[in-house]
Amino acid sequence: MKSQGQWLCKGFSDSSRWIPSFMKWSAFLALLLFPVMAWAGGATQAMSVEYRDIPGIGSRNIVWVVAQQHLLLAGFVLGVPIFAWVCELVGWKTKEARYDKLAKEFTKLLTSAYATTALFGGILLFLLIGLYPKLMAYLTDMFFPSFLVYCLLFLAETATLYMYWYGWDYMQGNKKAFHLFLGFLLNLFAIGIMIVPNSWATFQASPVVVADGTAWERAWAAMQNPTWWPVNIHRLIANVVLGGFIVGAYAGVRYLLAVSREEREHYDWMGYVGNFIGVFGMLPLPFAGYWLMREIYQYNQQMGITLMGGFLAWLFILQAMLIGVLFLGANYYFWMGITHRIPGSEGQYRKPVMAMLIVLLLCLGVWMTPHSLVASLEEARKMGGTHHPLLGVFGVMSAKMTVSNLMILVTFMSFIMYWRAGKVETAGWAKAAKAIMGALLVLAGIAVVVLGVWGYFVPAIIRINYFSVAQVLIVLFIMITFTPLTALLMKSAKTTTEMVWGKMPIRAGYSLVLNAVMVILLMSLMGYARSSSRVHWHIYGVMRDTSEYAYSPALGYAAAFMSLNTFVFCLLVAFIFWVATLGDKAKAKANEGKPLDIAGHAAPAMAGGSPAAGEKLE
Amino acid sequence: MKGPIFNGAIILVGVFVFLKFLLPLFTAPLPASLIYLYVALALSGIMIFGTMSASSLEAFMGPIYRFLSGKGQSGVGQMARLAVLVLFPLLVGWQTYTKLAPSDLPPAENRTIHPAPPGEFVGLSNPYPKVPENIMMGKGLYAAYCSPCHGANFDGKGPAAPGFNPPPANFSDPGTIAQLQESYLFWRIKKGGVGLPVEGMPWKSAMPRWEEELSDEFIWKIIMGEYDGAHQSPRTWEEEE
Numbered sequence: 001m002k003s004q005g006q007w008l009c010k011g012f013s014d015s016s017r018w019i020p021s022f023m024k025w026s027a028f029l030a031l032l033l034f035p036v037m038a039w040a041g042g043a044t045q046a047m048s049v050e051y052r053d054i055p056g057i058g059s060r061n062i063v064w065v066v067a068q069q070h071l072l073l074a075g076f077v078l079g080v081p082i083f084a085w086v087c088e089l090v091g092w093k094t095k096e097a098r099y100d101k102l103a104k105e106f107t108k109l110l111t112s113a114y115a116t117t118a119l120f121g122g123i124l125l126f127l128l129i130g131l132y133p134k135l136m137a138y139l140t141d142m143f144f145p146s147f148l149v150y151c152l153l154f155l156a157e158t159a160t161l162y163m164y165w166y167g168w169d170y171m172q173g174n175k176k177a178f179h180l181f182l183g184f185l186l187n188l189f190a191i192g193i194m195i196v197p198n199s200w201a202t203f204q205a206s207p208v209v210v211a212d213g214t215a216w217e218r219a220w221a222a223m224q225n226p227t228w229w230p231v232n233i234h235r236l237i238a239n240v241v242l243g244g245f246i247v248g249a250y251a252g253v254r255y256l257l258a259v260s261r262e263e264r265e266h267y268d269w270m271g272y273v274g275n276f277i278g279v280f281g282m283l284p285l286p287f288a289g290y291w292l293m294r295e296i297y298q299y300n301q302q303m304g305i306t307l308m309g310g311f312l313a314w315l316f317i318l319q320a321m322l323i324g325v326l327f328l329g330a331n332y333y334f335w336m337g338i339t340h341r342i343p344g345s346e347g348q349y350r351k352p353v354m355a356m357l358i359v360l361l362l363c364l365g366v367w368m369t370p371h372s373l374v375a376s377l378e379e380a381r382k383m384g385g386t387h388h389p390l391l392g393v394f395g396v397m398s399a400k401m402t403v404s405n406l407m408i409l410v411t412f413m414s415f416i417m418y419w420r421a422g423k424v425e426t427a428g429w430a431k432a433a434k435a436i437m438g439a440l441l442v443l444a445g446i447a448v449v450v451l452g453v454w455g456y457f458v459p460a461i462i463r464i465n466y467f468s469v470a471q472v473l474i475v476l477f478i479m480i481t482f483t484p485l486t487a488l489l490m491k492s493a494k495t496t497t498e499m500v501w502g503k504m505p506i507r508a509g510y511s512l513v514l515n516a517v518m519v520i521l522l523m524s525l526m527g528y529a530r531s532s533s534r535v536h537w538h539i540y541g542v543m544r545d546t547s548e549y550a551y552s553p554a555l556g557y558a559a560a561f562m563s564l565n566t567f568v569f570c571l572l573v574a575f576i577f578w579v580a581t582l583g584d585k586a587k588a589k590a591n592e593g594k595p596l597d598i599a600g601h602a603a604p605a606m607a608g609g610s611p612a613a614g615e616k617l618e
Numbered sequence: 619m620k621g622p623i624f625n626g627a628i629i630l631v632g633v634f635v636f637l638k639f640l641l642p643l644f645t646a647p648l649p650a651s652l653i654y655l656y657v658a659l660a661l662s663g664i665m666i667f668g669t670m671s672a673s674s675l676e677a678f679m680g681p682i683y684r685f686l687s688g689k690g691q692s693g694v695g696q697m698a699r700l701a702v703l704v705l706f707p708l709l710v711g712w713q714t715y716t717k718l719a720p721s722d723l724p725p726a727e728n729r730t731i732h733p734a735p736p737g738e739f740v741g742l743s744n745p746y747p748k749v750p751e752n753i754m755m756g757k758g759l760y761a762a763y764c765s766p767c768h769g770a771n772f773d774g775k776g777p778a779a780p781g782f783n784p785p786p787a788n789f790s791d792p793g794t795i796a797q798l799q800e801s802y803l804f805w806r807i808k809k810g811g812v813g814l815p816v817e818g819m820p821w822k823s824a825m826p827r828w829e830e831e832l833s834d835e836f837i838w839k840i841i842m843g844e845y846d847g848a849h850q851s852p853r854t855w856e857e858e859e
Contacts, residue, residue, distance in 0.1 A: 298855050301741070301799055302734045309732030309797070332666050339671035346671045354667060361663045365656055371793060372731045375649035377724045383646040385784040387731070387793070390645040391652065396793045456792040459851030507669065541737070 050134040051547045059131040060549040061561070066127055068524055068565040069572065070120040072242070075235070075523065076573070077117045078190045079243025080106050083277055085183040092176055102270060106247060107165050109580045114161060116576060118154075135538045142209075143200055145219040150196045157189040194239070195232045199223035202231050204539050205530065206299045226299045230292035231530075237288050238523060240281035245516040248274030250577055252512030255504070264502035271504070271512050272337060278515060279330045279411060283479070286323075286404045287472050289526075294464060296533070303540065307533045308397075309371075314555055315529045317370050320400075322522045324364040327407050329515045331360065334414045336508050341499045342422040352417060356410050363403035363410075371395025393456065398463060402452025405471045409445065412479055416486055422497035425489045433485055444478050447471075520569055524562040532558075622678040626664040633660045651726065732798070733815050735805045742801035744838050756843025759836050763828070764844070772848035782824050789848035796850040803841045803852075808834070 053059045084103040091099030129136050140147070164182045171179035203225050210221040251270035258264040297304030306312055335353050339346045372386040372395070380386050393399060425434070448471050455463040534540050536550040544550070553561075637653045668678030684690070688699050746752050761770065767786040769776040774788035787794050795803060805813075811823030828837060845852055 301801070302737060305732050305802070306734040309730075310734045311730050313730065313732075328662065328666060332670070335670050346673065353670065357663055357667055361659050365659050368655060368659075369652065373649050374651040374726050376726050379647070379649040379726075381783060383649065387791075388646060388648065388652075390641075391648065392791070392793055396797060398792075460796060460853035461851075461855065505672070505675075535734075 052131050052133070053548070054131070058549060059127075059547070063124070063127055063131060064528075064561055065565060065568065066120060066124045068527060069569055070117065070124050071527060072520060072523060072565070072569045073113060073117040073120055073572065074194070075239045075242045076246055077110060077113050078194050078236075079239035079241070080110055080113070080247070081183070081186050081190055082240050083243045083247060083274075084110070085180070085187055086277075087273070088183060089180060092180060098266070098269070102273065104168050105270075107168065109250075109576060110161065111165055112576050112579050113573075114158075116572060132538070135543065138539070138543060139200060139203075142203070142222050143219050145216045146196055146199065146223060150193070153189050153192045153196065157186065157193055160186045160189055191236065194235060195228075196223075198231050198235065199225070199228050202227040204537075205303070205534055206296070207539050207542050209542060227292065227295050230288070230295045234285070234288040234292050237281050237285050241278050241285060242519050242523065244274050244277030244279075244281055245512075245519045246274075246573060248278055248512040249516030250274070252509035253577075255512075256506065256509040258502075261502055266501075268341075268501045268504050268508075271333075271508070275330060275333050275512060275515065276415070278519070279334075279415065282326065282330065283408050283412060286408065290401065290468065290472075300540070303533050306535060307529060311552065311555075312529055312532060314370070315525060317368060318525055318559075319522065319529075320364070320367040322518050322525065323404075324367060326515055326518045326522070327360060327364070327411055329511050329518065331356065331411055331414045333508060333511050333515070334418045336504060336511075338418055338421045340503045340505060340508070341501065342497050343500065344497060345421055349417065349421065356414060359410050360407055363407045366394045366399050366403045367407075369394040369399075396456075398452050398455035398467075401455075401468050401471055402448055405448045405475050406445065408475055409441075409448070409478060412475075412482070413441065416482060419486055419490065420493075422495060422499060423490060423493040424496050425493045427489060427492045430489055433489060437482060437485065440478065440481070444474050447474050517566065517570065520566045521562060524565045528558055528562060621681065622668050622674065623681055626668065626678075629664060630657060630660055633657055649726075732802075735802055736815065739801050739805035742804060744800045744804075744841065746835065746838050746842065748842060752839050753842050753846045756839035756841065757847055758843075759832070759840045760843045760847065763832065764840065767824075772844065784822060789844055789850065792850065795844065795848065795852070798853055800838075800841050800845075800852045803844070804834075804837055807832075807837050807840065 051059065054062055084106045087099045087106075088103035091097065091101075091103060160182055164179070164186050167179060167182070171182075199222070203222050206225045206227045208221055208225045210218050212218075213221070248271050251267045251274050255264060255267035255271055258267055293304070293308065296307065308316065335349070338349050338353075369391055371392065373383070373388055373392075375383060375386050383389070387395075427433075451467045451471050451474075455467045458467065532552055535552060536545050537543065538545050634653065634657055637648055637656055641648060667674070669675050685695075685699060686702075688696065691699060760768075765776050766778045767776045767782065768774055768789060769779065769786070772789040774786045774791075776786065779786050789795050806825065808827075808829045810827035810829075811825040812827055814823060832840075841852075
């Protein structure tokens with residue numbers, strides 16, 4: 001146990017000074033052979049083997065990394081088609097070719113990403129069968145019929161993806177509707193591919209075991225476990241967020257590398273769309289997360305307390321930090337968009353932006369305040385314990401729900417402000433509409449805070465069933481009423497300042513990358529939380545983990561693995577992007593020698609290239 | 619001396635002074651971890667606002683770049699730059715040393731307040747009806763066995779409370795028993811501090827193992843009396859009729 005994970009921290013650095021290179025290679029090959037030898041040792045008694053291990057690395061660690069990579073890749077592969085299909089649909093409806101181009105650009109990434117996801121899925125399956133044979137035998141017995149459904153869905157998904165991608169150029173014009181239908185089918189099968197294995201994972205946390213009935217009946221009963229649908233909904237929304245922010249990061253990197261104005265404009269616009277979709281998905285995500293936690297708590301008090309009040313509770317403080325950075329990053333990008341893409345608008349929006357920033361920071365301060373504080377002995381004595389008599393009230397769900405709703409409201413208003421920037425409403429009823437919207441916004445904010453404070457003085461069930469739901473409904477009401485109202489206002493609005501694409505500063509590109517990294521870290525963190533809430537059970541209350549790894553790692557150790565998973569996934573995504581854009585590079589090479597569309601664009605933005613001669617890039 | 623940097627510095631100092639010195643005038647002092655957290659948030663807000671537009675970036679970062687690059691500086695300006703370039707690494711070094719140097723002080727705590735209860739206590743419900751007689755009996759038992767530490771007003775301020783660190787729980791705080799189900803309290807009272815699980819060790823709880831002295835019936839009635847006396851309700855999944 002002691003040696004487990006040391007490879008992560010120590011590596012080969014100590015030995016590199018004295019071992020000749022051939023010996024290093026020999027040592028490396030021997031290391032690779034360890035698992036083979038370990039497996040071979042257990043081969044003769046295959047039927048009785050419950051666990052196998054990979055010496056030095058640990059079976060749990062390797063499964064942790066591979067499973068997380070598979071899940072993140074799957075999130076990307078399922079999130080991007082939603083993104084691409086929506087873009088294609090918008091392009092078809094608005095007749096704007098750039099949306100179709102964007103959708104196609106991302107579907108191109110899908111083909112290589114899809115294969116990589118399947119590859120990691122295969123590796124994960126082999127590892128699970130090899131390292132956890134007893135558990136896998138049980139799950140196979142329970143879920144075998146669903147394995148068949150999964151295979152069929154995979155076949156359908158693969159065929160649809162090929163037709164969707166390779167038929168893109170062919171199915172234009174009057175065949176476009178059929179292509180859109182294929183995109184719809186692609187997403188439908190993708191959702192099926194997500195929810196079937198979700199049932200296996202959620203069964204491990206909240207099992208429903210039925211002894212009687214046919215194999216199909218037992219599998220169906222096991223699939224319909226209490227946390228299945230909350231996880232399905234949560235993952236579906238999270239995948240849209242992941243897809244949106246990864247698209248944003250891709251656009252951010254391409255923007256930083258752009259050498260021509262056309263490229264700069266295109267990737268600036270793509271970054272905006274990616275950030276918009278990421279934010280759009282992020283707004284309902286806390287609601288879905290709340291529902292999932294509620295179901296877990298209701299299913300089993302022990303599991304709920306382990307997550308929210310027990311040793312995993314600190315993960316939720318880290319979660320608050322990551323979500324906070326994400327909210328700040330997404331809003332920062334919106335605000336920079338206003339000040340840079342709409343010339344002369346800075347003075348007009350300075351005060352509202354400052355007000356929104358202050359509200360976001362105050363909310364984040366409350367969200368990040370733990371129930372019991374990290375304090376030295378002396379500090380704890382002065383406070384009368386680790387629970388602060390005044391700020392301790394921020395540590396419970398009533399406060400967290402209130403501030404998360406307020407942050408969603410502020411972020412939504414950031415988007416509305418961006419939408420209205422550079423335009424003047426001309427409709428006769430515009431003044432009245434704006435006054436009503438302002439009054440509704442203030443009332444909604446007050447109502448959310450009042451319900452949050454009131455929540456401290458009512459029984460928990462009233463707060464959970466009514467107050468929290470009312471807070472969510474108030475925020476949703478604002479979103480649902482403001483969006484069409486603003487759309488109507490903008491329909492007749494006069495544009496005073498045209499939006500100029502390609503003018504964003506370098507830090508905008510970096511903020512898009514930061515948002516993507518935050519989402520990946522967040523998914524790694526919460527994936528670990530959900531999985532480790534089972535503590536020493538493979539299947540909660542049904543099958544105990546009797547391996548040498550039946551303990552929960554220290555939070556610092558887990559955090560190191562989350563970081564490793566984030567890093568590896570970023571490398572994989574970078575590789576996929578690189579492979580997928582090789583064709584573009586070949587085309588660009590073929591166009592070499594042809595004059596650039598504007599002068600002075602040989603250097604990318606990251607290297608200090610400027611949009612036009614004389615224009616300064618910050 | 620006006621400008622965004624000056625304003626930012628004033629805000630940061632203001633936040634720090636408020637949290638460190640002014641707030642403790644009205645309530646308990648804040649731990650350093652929380653003060654750093656809030657100051658870091660304020661700093662990030664200043665950075666975000668200061669770098670939002672081209673003009674704000676120039677106003678915010680321009681003087682810093684010019685000062686650090688030393689362009690066009692002479693005399694006092696050069697000396698100040700040199701002082702910053704020497705003192706800043708020294709400050710970082712000193713900070714690192716103080717963090718890493720061996721100390722006889724105990725490390726900061728991140729105590730887990732609500733560990734998960736053992737499986738056998740999950741899902742238990744109070745078998746005794748919530749009637750005035752039972753509540754009164756519970757309050758009487760509470761007065762005899764619990765109030766010396768948890769206080770006659772259920773606020774954790776019993777006569778014996780000052781002798782304990784951490785102090786006894788304050789039941790009137792909505793962050794304590796109001797967040798928990800009755801079965802959780804049953805477990806904590808019955809098994810006491812010694813019955814706590816290993817998760818989140820080391821445990822610090824002087825709570826006696828009351829199963830040695832009290833019957834289950836008494837414990838359930840004490841729970842009823844505690845909730846009633848503290849004006850709180852247990853966490854349930856069904857609404858009371």
